[in-house]
Amino acid sequence: MSQHLASVFRNKPYHRFQALKGVSFEVAHGESLAVIGANGAGKSTLLSLVTGLTKPDKGTVTVRGRVAALLELGSGFHPDLTGMENVFLNASLLGFTQKRTKALADEIVEFAGVRDFIDEPLRTYSQGMVVRLAFSVAVNVDPDILIIDEVLAVGDAEFQTRCRDRIDSFRRAGKTFLCVSHNKASLLTLCDRAMWLDHGEMMMCGGIQDVFDAYEGRAALANRAE
């Protein structure tokens, strides 16, 4: 207990686990980077650092531009609020003004395709509907950098196509896209570069096809060894 208290007030990390070690990379405007690796490799920690949710113990993170991040299914959404109330809450969390939120509310609801349920509490929504609404808010705030952590897999095929179109046009507009996913097919269509993390270390960073080849090659090797 006393050790716990002391560590709190000295602002030192209590747990000495390093989620990321010596990872260094740059992503230029208009690039899209996929982060791949096994569970616990540090992918989500990496995205949290870029989003500015936490600071690294060592090293620096520099981000230029407005970030919109979808790091978890419906984070910032509350089940007892209606769809529309959640749209306003989330827009304000992402830094919107009231005026812009009002102007965009229709488009957000339209894109999410949940108009009929927009005045119902969110707990009555299916998972897919929540993701659609969350994604719709995030892309409509017009961020410079869009960060998505494995949430898109929940939407149905039709919505995934629409997301892909939206992310494509987003990239054509010179915006930056960061994504964590275990879905190879969608990553190959969405991203042109990839970073492979393993136990907090960067194994490889480069063209997405090359990185996937190496990543899968190693996985196959590991399987054979067993």
Next chain:
Amino acid sequence: MWRGDYSFLLKNLILKDFRIRYRNMSLGMFWSLLNPLVMLAVYDFVFTKIFRNPAQHFSLFILCGILPFNFFATAWMTGTNSIVENAGLIKRVPVPREIVPVASVLSNVLHLVIQMGLLVGFVLTAGLSVNIYWLYLPLLWGLELVFVCGCALLFSAINVYIRDTRYFVESATLVLFWLVPIFYSFSAVPQRFKDLYQYNPIAALVLAMRDIVLDAKAPSDVLMMKLTFVSILALGAGVLVFRRLKPRFFDYL
């Protein structure tokens, strides 16, 4: 860093707390009135029928005590829990963290406004009137809000690391209930404690409200100065500690 519309964010966070609290209740906001009325009825019974308290306008006397106390107790508690309860926000959205406890304190203000309406009702039925010194009330309550926000910042940050904090707050609230002159008048407090009493912002607010509502006089300058001093001190301490502790919220939530 987060750049955006602070007032719009604050408004939405307050609305969120408020809606969540009342949406699933059938009586909703009516509780803001019912709660003090029930308390008042019980106290009235005990202190006029059992103890035979001679105080004039006893209901008003009590009301001037329980309104500040109830507001502080609820706002302090919800403020203390706010960061832990909004862990999903803190961990996933890069909002300025300070705004979360502040919003949770402010979401109690509507409560307060309704209860002040109740006070006005009691004042009028007691044959008293709303006098010029009521103009002090916004300032007094503003200082009280500063104090509560300071406490909320301080305790919500500590609560992230030491989850027992909320039990401390619960116990402290019980102690405070008797250290604030709710059932007894300030004149009954022994002389040597009187000075100290006024440094407690909740007690100071109760005393000031009784001066204004019951005696139609302005609160003393000494009292106002003490209230201002402690409120600003609390806010300063809250802001400093919060700033020191917030970088590791992410790791501990």
